[in-house]
Amino acid sequence: MEILVCVKRVPTVGGAITLTADRRAIDTRMSGFTISPHEECAVEEAVRLVERFGGSVTVATLGPAAAEEQLRACLALGAAAAVLLETEPGVEVGPIATAAALHSVATGTAGTTGTAAGGGFDLVLLGNEASDTGDYQVGIRLAHLLGWPAATGIKALSVDDAGISASASRTYRGVLETFALELPCVVTVKEGINLPRYPSLPGRLRAKRAAITRVPGPVGASGGAATSGGVDEPARDVRMTSLLVPDAPKKQAIVLGRGAEAVPALVNVLVELGVVS
Amino acid sequence: MTVFCLVELDGGAGPGGASGVADVSLRAITLARGLAASASGTPGRVAAVVFAGLSAGGPGSDGLESESESDGLESEGLESERLRADVGPVLVADLAAYGVTDVYAVSGIDGYAPLAWARVLQWLLSASPNPGLHPSPDDSSLPSPGEPPHPLPEPSRHAVVAAGTERGNEVLAHLGAITALPMAANCTAAVDNGGGEYAIARQRWAGLLLEEAVLEAPVALLTVATDSVSPVPAERPAAVMVHHVSPLVDGSDLAVRAVETAAGAGGASLATARVVVGGGRGVGSAEGFAPLEELAALLGGVVGVSRVVTSEGWRPHTQQVGQTGTKITPDLYLACGISGAIQHIAGCSGAKNLIAINTDPAAPMMTRADYAVIGNLHEVIPALVTALRERAAPDS
Numbered sequence: 001m002e003i004l005v006c007v008k009r010v011p012t013v014g015g016a017i018t019l020t021a022d023r024r025a026i027d028t029r030m031s032g033f034t035i036s037p038h039e040e041c042a043v044e045e046a047v048r049l050v051e052r053f054g055g056s057v058t059v060a061t062l063g064p065a066a067a068e069e070q071l072r073a074c075l076a077l078g079a080a081a082a083v084l085l086e087t088e089p090g091v092e093v094g095p096i097a098t099a100a101a102l103h104s105v106a107t108g109t110a111g112t113t114g115t116a117a118g119g120g121f122d123l124v125l126l127g128n129e130a131s132d133t134g135d136y137q138v139g140i141r142l143a144h145l146l147g148w149p150a151a152t153g154i155k156a157l158s159v160d161d162a163g164i165s166a167s168a169s170r171t172y173r174g175v176l177e178t179f180a181l182e183l184p185c186v187v188t189v190k191e192g193i194n195l196p197r198y199p200s201l202p203g204r205l206r207a208k209r210a211a212i213t214r215v216p217g218p219v220g221a222s223g224g225a226a227t228s229g230g231v232d233e234p235a236r237d238v239r240m241t242s243l244l245v246p247d248a249p250k251k252q253a254i255v256l257g258r259g260a261e262a263v264p265a266l267v268n269v270l271v272e273l274g275v276v277s
Numbered sequence: 278m279t280v281f282c283l284v285e286l287d288g289g290a291g292p293g294g295a296s297g298v299a300d301v302s303l304r305a306i307t308l309a310r311g312l313a314a315s316a317s318g319t320p321g322r323v324a325a326v327v328f329a330g331l332s333a334g335g336p337g338s339d340g341l342e343s344e345s346e347s348d349g350l351e352s353e354g355l356e357s358e359r360l361r362a363d364v365g366p367v368l369v370a371d372l373a374a375y376g377v378t379d380v381y382a383v384s385g386i387d388g389y390a391p392l393a394w395a396r397v398l399q400w401l402l403s404a405s406p407n408p409g410l411h412p413s414p415d416d417s418s419l420p421s422p423g424e425p426p427h428p429l430p431e432p433s434r435h436a437v438v439a440a441g442t443e444r445g446n447e448v449l450a451h452l453g454a455i456t457a458l459p460m461a462a463n464c465t466a467a468v469d470n471g472g473g474e475y476a477i478a479r480q481r482w483a484g485l486l487l488e489e490a491v492l493e494a495p496v497a498l499l500t501v502a503t504d505s506v507s508p509v510p511a512e513r514p515a516a517v518m519v520h521h522v523s524p525l526v527d528g529s530d531l532a533v534r535a536v537e538t539a540a541g542a543g544g545a546s547l548a549t550a551r552v553v554v555g556g557g558r559g560v561g562s563a564e565g566f567a568p569l570e571e572l573a574a575l576l577g578g579v580v581g582v583s584r585v586v587t588s589e590g591w592r593p594h595t596q597q598v599g600q601t602g603t604k605i606t607p608d609l610y611l612a613c614g615i616s617g618a619i620q621h622i623a624g625c626s627g628a629k630n631l632i633a634i635n636t637d638p639a640a641p642m643m644t645r646a647d648y649a650v651i652g653n654l655h656e657v658i659p660a661l662v663t664a665l666r667e668r669a670a671p672d673s
Contacts, residue, residue, distance in 0.1 A: 275576050
């Protein structure tokens with residue numbers, strides 16, 4: 001089974017988000033980078049499927065040259081090949097253009113090597129949404145470009161022994177929704193679908209030396225030339241003008257007391273709030 | 278302009294279930310109403326699109342004839358096409374209170390099929406004469422029986438809005454893909470600047486960051502953050518026209534569809550709970566959650582947890598509150614032993630009231646809370662459970 005996993009380099013967000021002076025990006029001078037938790041699970045899910053069915057995992061990202069770090073982290077977890085769609089540092093590429101660029105990888109027209117050269121993927125996995133921009137659409141747009149079925153927000157994925165169909169489920173407002181899909185298909189997953197492994201030492205050593213295929217990515221949204229590809233007319237992605245950290249409510253918590261002595265006051269508050277009659 | 282709003286329902290997951298408009302959809306309609314009002318020119322309309330449970334027969338169902346195939350949606354001989362979407366007067370009144378002027382009650386699609394739902398929205402948007410569209414001739418049960426059917430909206434400058442739920446984001450992403458239109462997820466504000474340009478604000482990092490942006494498109498596709506825009510009824514209820522439509526959908530668009538079963542753990546939904554009792558690292562073990570479960574049951578709520586709790590395997594991931602878990606909007610979030618990492622805050626900042634119990638008074642969750650109890654949750658929660666039990670049954 002040949003599986004493509006798409007990931008994105010995002011800042012590691014710790015205590016608080018600070019912006020650059022022009023308010024168009026997160027100040028990352030003091031932060032590390034990672035991929036989203038959903039995507040860590042997508043890599044893990046792909047590696048498990050390849051352990052069961054054979055084949056290989058190719059990991060792809062669209063980002064600056066530095067995103068090589070995230071590709072190597074995925075290689076250390078068991079991916080066999082990596083493709084970097086390289087963009088200018090600091091330039092954001094929107095979901096329409098991103099899906100079109102990933103489409104070129106999925107069909108093998110951009111930089112795929114090995115058994116998956118020329119496409120030939122059975123499955124494309126992505127995170128449900130990137131933790132930074134949270135566009136919630138790259139997987140579905142990619143599925144439409146490929147003409148494949150898609151399921152999103154998946155928390156459990158099972159592929160039949162023949163490797164021809166999959167059952168994918170998620171919870172929606174307390175109800176379990178299960179989708180049946182024929183392969184090849186696109187599935188976006190969420191944290192909780194599995195517990196990702198830690199990279200092994202041999203895996204890390206292999207990842208350090210592995211070759212990464214680099215291809216030029218699309219021009220960013222600010223360049224205005226990125227298109228959706230394969231559809232009637234070029235569509236423009238949403239154009240960010242500025243970012244804003246919402247004010248945390250500056251309220252002073254009312255301390256009800258210490259330990260069990262606070263319980264009568266706590267009960268009074270619950271009554272006031274109407275959750276206790 | 279007409280702003281079409283995909284409306285999700287509470288309760289009635291299957292046929293015959295009692296359905297109300299989901300809170301997330303009331304928030305979406307509130308944003309949609311503001312967007313419609315911001316458009317210059319003709320007064321904007323807000324049209325709710327309801328994929329309702331199906332009821333066989335029903336008054337007026339005989340009026341639905343089989344569609345011709347000239348509507349662009351191929352017939353696949355759906356057996357349910359003669360059924361009528363079950364949109365009750367209570368639902369219509371709820372929508373009217375929020376300023377909805379038109380309700381498109383869609384039948385003929387059994388259950389949730391994301392691409393088929395997107396096709397129906399595309400079809401409603403299309404300006405071409407559409408023989409499949411049936412303004413209902415017998416709307417006698419509706420608040421506005423006297424209003425004549427109005428013509429289909431003009432072709433351009435529409436918007437489609439949905440709640441930023443698993444379904445809303447998914448359906449609008451499909452709609453964006455099949456129409457080659459951009460889609461903006463999890464908006465908190467939207468204004469029509471005219472000329473096909475919309476000023477929007479949307480959430481990044483699950484709401485830890487806001488993006489101000491421009492959306493240029495003949496039709497704006499937006500989902501609305503589930504925890505930011507407050508649901509506000511219109512100043513006065515709108516007169517509602519209900520249109521029963523039964524579009525014929527290509528079978529291939531129904532290939533991916535949800536089979537629904539009750540989720541485990543009682544099926545109570547974290548996303549819709551009015552009270553959430555949260556547990557974090559301070560709970561200390563899987564067994565430590567028993568008093569929190571007991572408290573949640575007493576308060577008519579559910580248990581939610583922080584990421585460390587699921588990483589430790591103490592509770593299933595379905596109970597995780599936060600950026601990569603569930604975003605909650607309860608009336609009360611009672612956070613016990615949770616320090617308050619910002620990814621967790623992103624998931625609970627929509628709570629109306631926040632009470633924190635923590636041994637560390639300087640924990641971020643404690644400083645954000647409305648009320649704080651400084652102490653060990655293993656002392657406070659059992660004492661609270663006892664006090665609530667005594668209060669409920671003072672004689673025993």
